[in-house]
Amino acid sequence: MPIPKDFSSPIRMSAKEKAFNQLQRWIIDGTLTPGEKLYDGEIAEALGISRTPVREALQLLQMQGFVETFPGKETKVTTISKKDVLKIYSPLASLQALAAEEAAKIITVDQIEKLKEINLQYESAINNEQHIKAMETDEQFHYLILDIADNPYISHFSSILQLHIRRLKYVFLQQPVTSKNDSLKEHELIIKSFAERDGENASQIMKQNWLRPMEEVYRVLD
Structure with a gap:
């Protein structure tokens, strides 16, 4: 999963909000493409936070329909049909x-x-x-x-x-x-x-x- 290295991150946000907003932005603008697999460890490292808020953010994104999770297998960006x-x-x-x-x-x-x-x-x-x-x-x-x-x-x-x-x-x-x-x-x-x-x-x-x-x-x- 290609995580951009030069993105600007908002300040004064919780780690979960930071992960949620950034991932949502990347999904909407196509940086993260439909069907792309998401790895919480890689995202956490890129954003400079722990895995827990990333997982919480992914749960919120799943509720909004931006990602789909298959327990024990993978999480990926939803496709567009x-x-x-x-x-x-x-x-x-x-x-x-x-x-x-x-x-x-x-x-x-x-x-x-x-x-x-x-x-x-x-x-x-x-x-x-x-x-x-x-x-x-x-x-x-x-x-x-x-x-x-x-x-x-x-x-x-x-x-x-x-x-x-x-x-x-x-x-x-x-x-x-x-x-x-x-x-x-x-x-x-x-x-x-x-x-x-x-x-x-x-x-x-x-x-x-x-x-x-x-x-x-x-x-x-x-």
């Missing part, structure tokens, strides 16, 4: 649609302006072909709407699903991207719906904003 695309995107689309509907009821003028600002940054990243920046700005747009909706249950389950989708996006970003302008226009329509206090329309467009890329990623993994 076409079926996973439908299983991850569909529930997230519904959660995000609900968040948009709830946000439309309470969103402020300042929050609408902030969404417009983020969307301009998203447009700039698209036009400059900054794919990673575009992905991060898109996530920022959606996270703000979750914050506005102010429902911790929607936020919690969305955050886990979005981590899996980020992993899929790293695969997707290796392919030609043709739909970013569609996403940009959908963001604009969502903002317009918020300004009009039209929660139903915001919900419908938000759902479309997730189901359309689901179909594209599904085709890429064919």
